[in-house]
Amino acid sequence: MRPIFSIILFFFFSISFAQSVLIPSPTSAFAPLLDFNSDFLKDRKIKSITFDIIDKKDFAVAEDKNLMNYYEFNSEGLLLRFYYTTIAKTIEKEYHTQPVYHHRRMISAGSSYFKNEYVYDTISTVYLYNNKNLIMKRYNDGTYYETRYYGYDSKNRVTKEKRYKETNNSEIKNNFVLGNQTLISEDSFQYVDITRTQYKQICLNSENRPYKEIIVNKDSTGKVTSTNEHYTVAWIVQNAEFKYTRGVLTSAEFKGNANGDVILKSTYECDSTNCIYTEKQYKNDLQLKEISYITERNSKFLNSFISRDPINKTMRIVKLIYIYY
Numbered sequence: 586m587r588p589i590f591s592i593i594l595f596f597f598f599s600i601s602f603a604q605s606v607l608i609p610s611p612t613s614a615f616a617p618l619l620d621f622n623s624d625f626l627k628d629r630k631i632k633s634i635t636f637d638i639i640d641k642k643d644f645a646v647a648e649d650k651n652l653m654n655y656y657e658f659n660s661e662g663l664l665l666r667f668y669y670t671t672i673a674k675t676i677e678k679e680y681h682t683q684p685v686y687h688h689r690r691m692i693s694a695g696s697s698y699f700k701n702e703y704v705y706d707t708i709s710t711v712y713l714y715n716n717k718n719l720i721m722k723r724y725n726d727g728t729y730y731e732t733r734y735y736g737y738d739s740k741n742r743v744t745k746e747k748r749y750k751e752t753n754n755s756e757i758k759n760n761f762v763l764g765n766q767t768l769i770s771e772d773s774f775q776y777v778d779i780t781r782t783q784y785k786q787i788c789l790n791s792e793n794r795p796y797k798e799i800i801v802n803k804d805s806t807g808k809v810t811s812t813n814e815h816y817t818v819a820w821i822v823q824n825a826e827f828k829y830t831r832g833v834l835t836s837a838e839f840k841g842n843a844n845g846d847v848i849l850k851s852t853y854e855c856d857s858t859n860c861i862y863t864e865k866q867y868k869n870d871l872q873l874k875e876i877s878y879i880t881e882r883n884s885k886f887l888n889s890f891i892s893r894d895p896i897n898k899t900m901r902i903v904k905l906i907y908i909y910y
Contacts (some may be wrong), residue, residue: 605860614837632814633657635906643898668709
């Protein structure tokens with residue numbers, strides 16, 4: 586009996602934990618990127634991941650514009666810093682080649698050609714934690730800084746969120762020294778436990794007045810299965826449903842009427858070890874994106890992924906580069 590039990594136990598843990606570096610979750614279901622798997626990052630001692638990006642249009646040559654995303658993690662697998670490059674300006678420059686001569690005879694006339702050169706902006710966000718709770722998130726776009734501060738209750742649920750515009754007194758951009766703070770907004774959150782698997786979140790503004798209520802439902806393992814949002818002073822209603830297979834999110838659907846009736850849906854296909862290999866995103870039944878993930882079979886490291894936009898007929902090819910502790 587013991588060997589059989591051990592095999593079953595080994596199989597269970599293999600299925601449960603053999604996920605890759607990116608995993609689908611309710612928080613990332615309608616976002617541009619999946620969540621990072623902090624357990625995977627911690628176990629593999631991953632310090633940073635760089636996304637090397639190449640864009641390609643249909644029937645055109647792939648173009649490397651030196652775009653990249655950079656993610657840095659602490660030893661617990663939590664995100665410490667994220668930055669990415671964007672093209673702020675495209676400059677078309679003309680280049681000339683000289684004539685080529687052989688024994689005083691011109692064998693190739695000079696020519697000219699045009700080439701695009703890019704001016705980049707770098708947009709970054711830094712994160713600060715107390716244990717595993719995110720207590721600060723600071724966004725920076727050039728000289729503009731915006732920071733959110735969070736407080737928690739005994740169940741690690743967010744009870745406060747303060748949003749400030751800030752200034753950096755340091756001449757070195759990466760060495761932030763707090764100068765002035767201007768409060769942009771201040772929200773607080775109260776919770777009412779209805780059942781073991783359901784609770785209500787009450788959102789209050791800076792005047793301590795409720796403006797939204799959210800009913801959150803979970804399954805027996807604690808995974809969120811649905812959220813129902815209702816704004817108290819408006820007709821806006823937003824609902825989301827999440828479905829799982831073997832504990833992994835396979836479908837997420839959002840319905841809202843804040844800007845007309847909108848339905849967003851994301852679906853995920855995983856292999857037998859719960860590594861995602863296909864993600865599809867829809868808006869009102871129109872497919873917006875299909876992402877194919879390429880994972881190393883044995884190590885479960887995600888090597889690359891390809892994001893296809895069928896509407897604009899473009900493709901983004903992303904290669905992952907890992908640095909370790």
